[in-house]
Amino acid sequence: xxxxxxxxxxxxxxxxxxxxxxxxxxxxxxxxxxxxxxxxxxxxxxxxxxxxxxxxxxxxxxxxxxxxxxxxxxxxxxxxxxxxxxxxxxxxxxxxxxxxxxxxxxxxxxxxxxxxxxxxxxxxxxxxxxxxxxxxxxxxxxxxxxxxxxxxxxxxxxxxxxxxxxxxxxxxxxxxxxxxxxxxxxxxxxxxxxxxxxxxxxxxxxxxxxxxxxxxxxxxxxxxxxxxxxxxxxxxxxxxxxxxxxxxxxxxxxxxxxxxxxxxxxxxxxxxxxxxxxxxxxxxxxxxxxxxxxxxxxxxxxxxxxxxxxxxxxxxxxxxxxxxxxxxxxxxxxxxxxxxxxxxxxxxxxxxxxxxxxxxxxxxxxxxxxxxxxxxxxxxxxxxxx
Amino acid sequence: xxxxxxxxxxxxxxxxxxxxxxxxxxxxxxxxxxxxxxxxxxxxxxxxxxxxxxxxxxxxxxxxxxxxxxxxxxxxxxxxxxxxxxxxxxxxxxxxxxxxxxxxxxxxxxxxxxxxxxxxxxxxxxxxxxxxxxxxxxxxxxxxxxxxxxxxxxxxxxxxxxxxxxxxxxxxxxxxxxxxxxxxxxxxxxxxxxxxxxxxxxxxxxxxxxxxxxxxxxxxxxxxxxxxxxxxxxxxxxxxxxxxxxxxxxxxxxxxxxxxxxxxxxxxxxxxxxxxxxxxxxxxxxxxxxxxxxxxxxxxxxxxxxxxxxxxxxxxxxxxxxxxxxxxxxxxxxxxxxxxxxxxxxxxxxxxxxxxxxxxxxxxxxxxxxxxxxxxxxxxxxxxxx
Numbered sequence: 001x002x003x004x005x006x007x008x009x010x011x012x013x014x015x016x017x018x019x020x021x022x023x024x025x026x027x028x029x030x031x032x033x034x035x036x037x038x039x040x041x042x043x044x045x046x047x048x049x050x051x052x053x054x055x056x057x058x059x060x061x062x063x064x065x066x067x068x069x070x071x072x073x074x075x076x077x078x079x080x081x082x083x084x085x086x087x088x089x090x091x092x093x094x095x096x097x098x099x100x101x102x103x104x105x106x107x108x109x110x111x112x113x114x115x116x117x118x119x120x121x122x123x124x125x126x127x128x129x130x131x132x133x134x135x136x137x138x139x140x141x142x143x144x145x146x147x148x149x150x151x152x153x154x155x156x157x158x159x160x161x162x163x164x165x166x167x168x169x170x171x172x173x174x175x176x177x178x179x180x181x182x183x184x185x186x187x188x189x190x191x192x193x194x195x196x197x198x199x200x201x202x203x204x205x206x207x208x209x210x211x212x213x214x215x216x217x218x219x220x221x222x223x224x225x226x227x228x229x230x231x232x233x234x235x236x237x238x239x240x241x242x243x244x245x246x247x248x249x250x251x252x253x254x255x256x257x258x259x260x261x262x263x264x265x266x267x268x269x270x271x272x273x274x275x276x277x278x279x280x281x282x283x284x285x286x287x288x289x290x291x292x293x294x295x296x297x298x299x300x301x302x303x304x305x306x307x308x309x310x311x312x313x314x315x316x317x318x319x320x321x322x323x324x325x326x327x328x329x330x331x332x333x334x335x336x337x338x339x340x341x342x343x344x345x346x347x348x349x350x351x352x353x354x355x356x357x358x359x360x361x362x363x364x365x366x367x368x369x370x371x372x373x374x375x376x377x378x379x380x381x382x383x384x385x386x
Numbered sequence: 387x388x389x390x391x392x393x394x395x396x397x398x399x400x401x402x403x404x405x406x407x408x409x410x411x412x413x414x415x416x417x418x419x420x421x422x423x424x425x426x427x428x429x430x431x432x433x434x435x436x437x438x439x440x441x442x443x444x445x446x447x448x449x450x451x452x453x454x455x456x457x458x459x460x461x462x463x464x465x466x467x468x469x470x471x472x473x474x475x476x477x478x479x480x481x482x483x484x485x486x487x488x489x490x491x492x493x494x495x496x497x498x499x500x501x502x503x504x505x506x507x508x509x510x511x512x513x514x515x516x517x518x519x520x521x522x523x524x525x526x527x528x529x530x531x532x533x534x535x536x537x538x539x540x541x542x543x544x545x546x547x548x549x550x551x552x553x554x555x556x557x558x559x560x561x562x563x564x565x566x567x568x569x570x571x572x573x574x575x576x577x578x579x580x581x582x583x584x585x586x587x588x589x590x591x592x593x594x595x596x597x598x599x600x601x602x603x604x605x606x607x608x609x610x611x612x613x614x615x616x617x618x619x620x621x622x623x624x625x626x627x628x629x630x631x632x633x634x635x636x637x638x639x640x641x642x643x644x645x646x647x648x649x650x651x652x653x654x655x656x657x658x659x660x661x662x663x664x665x666x667x668x669x670x671x672x673x674x675x676x677x678x679x680x681x682x683x684x685x686x687x688x689x690x691x692x693x694x695x696x697x698x699x700x701x702x703x704x705x706x707x708x709x710x711x712x713x714x715x716x717x718x719x720x721x722x723x724x725x726x727x728x729x730x731x732x733x734x735x736x737x738x739x740x741x742x743x744x745x746x747x748x749x750x751x752x753x754x755x756x757x758x759x760x761x762x763x764x765x766x767x768x769x770x771x772x
Contacts, residue, residue: 209603
């Protein structure tokens, strides 16, 4: 096991009716800015719950943080926050609203330009922030990361910083999500686990078991949620899975990969593909190309997650990859670029960008532009179930 | 899933050589008191590492916190701390040293008598404290609980309060532990998981998987550690398992039991039985008596942990209980009161105490004095492997 330092200070407040607790969780002596997305919260009752809980607090509202939050929008929020002497933020929405709010928190705390903060990779100073999470997917509600898009140049990068002071997760808010949102959320959570799991085997027995535990839970609930998206216990498991998939709990003392995310971010930046969907396309492709490097863990994954025990090592690894892609498809997501009308020129654009930046992603820093071309070309071929 | 609030602020600093980080982790502007047990740290090199890291810090030392820390000893430490205006504590030792230090932290922060704080069940105010954990077992390094003994009356009670600010876990410090210490540590961690797992089934798929993940890991490493107690990766898994078994991570949104602990504490208070060993005796007995109540979860546990799939429900539940007891015995621990020379009069003393206190422990508040008698009587019979 590698040495590690773990600390996750976020207070998780979980369960039905807990939005009412906002009143006691938020500080009394701060000027708040509440941040929202496009307005779905006004139609599903969440906005009313928040407004009721905020009575007596001193706050302003910022509306319009879009999916894949844009630095251009967030700069406006930063300006508004500074002008109003805001010193505490509450994000009400999905991972995009919260990610954007993390950048607003950094922008208000310093004089640096927001995009420079993103490019620096780390927010050194942020005003405190918290969230009411409404779309289980990114895990942003209990981690220090955020992903921001610059529309002007179609770039998408992540940065790290403080954790939310608290996050309220009421599974009932998921009842109004669309089937596609849930599919992307489940794919996102599943892939987050794989990014921290499909690495060198034997680093930590418990971390392996915990990662597998989240994967098995997601596989178990996914078809049930399709049949019954208003089952409280199912949606509780879904919501908790998304949080635990990316809150540092399953990465203690082990290496990580994240190459799939880096490639997926490009698809989103260039084509607007929903984040979870982009991962469903890239992850199986990455496994196909890096099969030899990841074979030992693929075999463990195949056996423990899908019960694959028969055949040669090669056949079992192939089967594990097929089952992974089949899971994404079972959610209702496509897994090939060609199905999304994304052409070969996009592959070349991404390869060109990676080569220009001189990057090499993944656990072993070997996912270069050329390896990325192979991965994306394997995601371009038509899907055929073996 | 039940509503829950989760927050665990402890910074976990894990890995070889990390004790040197004490210097940067401890505050510069505090008067420290470093607390120790009986002196084993002077023989295994830990004391020297701590002293080196503390150079330049303003500190005093308190020695002699015994296993099952006694309030009589801790009162002396509280007095010493107050006289020296101590405002930060560092525990260097096992769970007992840290548990005792948690009470010292509460005693220094208030004027209340230490035993009254324990009896109140909650420390409302504590000075900050941290730990260098040397004996993986109790999980005290990353939770807010402590168990204290009053020697005068042979009573043992727990109380809750703040979490350690940080805990340093260097697996290499475990190399000098005795086989019995390791056996008790593994039994303690295993039983902590069972107390949070062997309850009503179907409350949370992920919490079940995570609890099972710790159990499977402990079962896998236990025989390997016996063969090679200086294998760094094995001892890392052991150390991390003990922490994750009782740091709130596997209890989100689920009910808990803890009746075994309540009964075990009495055995320790009356006979000095090592904590983990007392649990190895009581837990199988509790399962035998509450088999019907716990049957559904026993079946899940039997199948997922031991692969028990054949036979009637009754036979499978019995087998799961047998395998649990066999595991404790495989560690080298006895599991029957008679093997420890503990007689029937002790059973009556415990039953009398529980009846006098009017308590009823466990998930369903039905482990009364009379149920406890049945449990302990089943732990009194000679062990025979089926």
